[in-house]
Amino acid sequence: MAIVDQSQAALRDHYENIIILQALLRNSTIVDLPERYVWTQALRHNSTSSNAAQELADLALPIIDISCLAENDSGDPAAKRRVSAEISAACEQWGFFQIVNHGIPKELMDDVDVQARKFFALPVEIKEKAKYDVNLKKDKAVCGYNGRLPRLSYNTPWMEYFSDRGEVETLTRMIWPDGNPTLSKPLQEFWENLHRLGKRLLEVVAVELGLEARFFSQLFDENIYHRSTWRYNHYPACPRPDLTLAMGPHSDPNLLTLLRQDAVGGLQVKRAGKWVDVTPVPGALIINVGDALEAWSNGRFKSVEHRVLVNEHRDRFSAVYLMAPAENQIVGAPPQLIDEEHPSLYRPFLYGDYMEHMMSIRLAGKNCLDYARRYEATPQQATPS
Numbered sequence: 001m002a003i004v005d006q007s008q009a010a011l012r013d014h015y016e017n018i019i020i021l022q023a024l025l026r027n028s029t030i031v032d033l034p035e036r037y038v039w040t041q042a043l044r045h046n047s048t049s050s051n052a053a054q055e056l057a058d059l060a061l062p063i064i065d066i067s068c069l070a071e072n073d074s075g076d077p078a079a080k081r082r083v084s085a086e087i088s089a090a091c092e093q094w095g096f097f098q099i100v101n102h103g104i105p106k107e108l109m110d111d112v113d114v115q116a117r118k119f120f121a122l123p124v125e126i127k128e129k130a131k132y133d134v135n136l137k138k139d140k141a142v143c144g145y146n147g148r149l150p151r152l153s154y155n156t157p158w159m160e161y162f163s164d165r166g167e168v169e170t171l172t173r174m175i176w177p178d179g180n181p182t183l184s185k186p187l188q189e190f191w192e193n194l195h196r197l198g199k200r201l202l203e204v205v206a207v208e209l210g211l212e213a214r215f216f217s218q219l220f221d222e223n224i225y226h227r228s229t230w231r232y233n234h235y236p237a238c239p240r241p242d243l244t245l246a247m248g249p250h251s252d253p254n255l256l257t258l259l260r261q262d263a264v265g266g267l268q269v270k271r272a273g274k275w276v277d278v279t280p281v282p283g284a285l286i287i288n289v290g291d292a293l294e295a296w297s298n299g300r301f302k303s304v305e306h307r308v309l310v311n312e313h314r315d316r317f318s319a320v321y322l323m324a325p326a327e328n329q330i331v332g333a334p335p336q337l338i339d340e341e342h343p344s345l346y347r348p349f350l351y352g353d354y355m356e357h358m359m360s361i362r363l364a365g366k367n368c369l370d371y372a373r374r375y376e377a378t379p380q381q382a383t384p385s
Contacts, residue, residue, distance in 0.1 A: 017124045017147040018160050022236045036156045037244045043155065044245055059276050061269065062090040063284065067101035069200055087201070088208035091289050091297075095304030096269050098284040104193045106283055109260060111186045116317060119183060120160065120234040130162065130174040144171065158244045158310050163231035191230040194258045194285075194321040195220065201287060202256060202323070209297055210336055216255065216296075219325045227254075227324035227351070235266065235308060235316040246316065247308035251366045253358050254290040254324035261286060264316040270305040278306075291369045292325065292354070295346040298333035305365050327352025331372075346372040 016024075021034070064086050068075030090097035119127070130145045147160035164171050168187045169179040202216035209215075220226050235246040246266060261267055267278040267286070278286060294303040310316075325331070332348030349372045357371045 017128075018149075018158065018236060019124055019147055022238070025239050033238075033240050033243050036152065036154050037158055039155050039243065039245050039248065043248055044243070059271060061094060061276075061278055061286070062086065062097040063281060064090065064097055064099050065101050066099045067103075069204065070103065071196065071200065084204045084208055087204050091205060091208075091293075091301040093302075094269070094271070095289045095294075095302035096278070096286065096306070097288075098278075098281050098286050100281065100284050102197055102285055104190070104197065104285070108186060108190055108193070109283070112190045112319065113262065113317065115183045115186055116232045116234075116319070119162065119232075120317075126175060127160075127162070130171045144174075155245075155248055157247050157308075158238050159233055159235045159246050161231050161233045163229060165227065165229045168230075187230075187232070190319070191321055194230075195228065195323075197285075198256055198258055198321065198323045201258075205256075205293070205297075205301065209300065211334065215334075216293075219255075219329065220323060225326050227326060227355070229322045229324065231320050231322070233318045233320065235310055235318075237313055237315050238310040239312065241310045241312045244310055245307055246310045249305045249307045249365050251303040251305055251369065252288060252290040252322060253292065253354060253368060254322045255292045255296075256323045257288045257290055258321045258323070259286040259288070260319045262317045264311055264314050266309040266311060266316050267318075268307050268309065270307075275307070290322070290324075291366075292331050292351060294369065295331050295349075295372055296333060298337040298342055299345040300337070303366070303369065324355075325351050327355065343374075345374055347374055 016034070021037075025033075064083060066083055066087075068079040068083055087097065124147065127145045127147065131147075143164045145160070145162040149156050149159075162171060168184040168191070169181075172184040173179045199217040199220055202220075203213045206215040206217070207213050218224070220228065233246075238244060249270070259267075261278070261280055263280050263282075265277065265280050268275040269278055270276070288306070289301045289303045291303045293301050308316075308318075327350065329351045330348050331351050331354065333344060333346065338344050346369075354368075354371060358368045361367065
């Protein structure tokens with residue numbers, strides 16, 4: 001896209017911070033986005049035809065009440081079996097579902113939202129004291145504040161975020177000497193709550209697969225190293241939402257993702273080749289299957305493409321916790337999930353190798369999982385429905 005107001009060219013640096021760019025677009029005559037934020041037509045196109053609009057409007061992610069899956073294990077056994085079956089069905093049919101009555105206090109989530117918004121409202125030069133370092137080795141490339149996404153020269157997401165795999169205070173001390181406990185403490189408590197909840201959900205899916213309950217959750221025990229990452233996202237309002245995406249179509253590489261989105265919406269899940277809106281539900285968390293869980297389950301549970309749209313008038317915020325095993329963890333379907341009717345769909349792989357592969361390519365759709373796919377399987381077996 002051409003720059004209409006050439007006098008602003010210096011401020012539209014190729015790697016300009018997204019917030020500075022947003023302010024420039026709001027306060028100038030420029031109507032086009034820098035080229036690197038303009039997504040290719042095929043990726044931003046909504047393939048929903050007018051004939052299918054009503055059909056898709058009637059589709060909605062499963063919403064599951066998990067109050068019976070309390071940490072104290074006091075839930076009714078029959079209710080637990082029913083809810084576990086609902087979770088299993090959602091993982092098989094959608095790869096996504098929403099949960100309510102999950103036990104994380106609303107007051108904590110609200111406080112996290114307030115504090116995170118305060119962080120993103122800080123001047124860019126303050127936030128960038130904790131900025132992402134492009135020179136870090138790849139296993140730390142997601143850590144810190146990032147509003148420029150310097151690794152990307154095209155199809156760049158319209159977003160900023162801050163993220164790490166350790167204590168929140170590790171980042172906040174880069175800006176405030178005392179670590180800003182007003183910000184760091186509620187965020188740390190929130191991520192720890194999500195971690196415990198994620199372990200409970202992994203125990204449910206393990207049992208539903210016919211595995212020992214702690215088959216997955218033991219990978220995330222205390223004092224066990226793992227690659228789980230927390231991230232808080234800010235998707236600024238954009239004057240040209242028709243040209244860009246907040247996050248392009250992709251599947252998550254990890255085991256399980258837990259997401260809290262705000263009331264603005266914008267998350268879409270691909271269903272039968274069509275994009276379905278994930279309607280915000282107050283207090284709910286969104287859960288989705290990652291590539292590692294699809295491979296571990298021998299394709300029974302599906303990691304599904306999803307994307308995030310930008311809003312022309314409203315900023316959007318989300319908090320995400322990605323549960324991922326250690327780099328040296330072998331990911332592969334156990335023998336009890338492989339038989340003549342269910343041949344092995346994916347070769348075993350080290351999770352670290354998978355992440356190296358993901359970092360070496362431009363993630364688009366489910367292209368990353370092709371890394372481990374066994375193509376000798378029939379097309380019907382090898383291609384997730």
